[in-house]
Amino acid sequence: MFIDVLRQNQKVSILLAVLRVYLGYTWLMAGWEKIAGGQFDASGFLNGALAQATGEHPAVQGWWVVFLENLAIPHVELFNTFVPWGELLVGIGLLIGCFTKTAVFFGLVMNFSYLFSGSTSTNTQLILLSMFILVSALNAGRFGVDGLLMASLKDKLFANKTKVLNDAA
Secondary structure, three states: OHHHHHHHOHHHHHHHHHHHHHHHHHHHHHHHHHHHHOOOOHHHHHHHHHHOOOOOOOOOOHHHHHHHHHHHOOOHHHHHHHHHHHHHHHHHHHHHOOOHHHHHHHHHHHHHHHHHOOOOOOHHHHHHHHHHHHHOOOHHHOOOHHHHHHHHHHHHHHHHHHHHHHHHO
């Protein structure tokens, strides 16, 4: 029942649009600060994550350490590019409601990556809010580019279906 309301109710889609714009702005600003600052270096963050992998109750689990040591740190220059641009593109996608589910999915991937690396910050809040967008299907993008695209596709599909039916008659 709740999922149906989240996915179909037009009034809820307005709230989802506000939520989507908030998330988009948050991602956009995070990415833009890194890009405009020109000083972003993931090395410190990644090494900080490794430092949290020790002790009786490590914040970073061993399986994530394997990923960090074998993929992330050796390719830190790639991460120096992917992180800020990924944040910026997720932000733009959410702000304008274009490929909303894809944008929120990649935002969740980044949020979980930060959590796995021992950084809570606002990640838990962003994850919780993002789940509403993800579960809402197309309703979160109704008032955005996705809504315009879906309306256009719907019109074209029904126009083609009507043409086929008329041609068959």
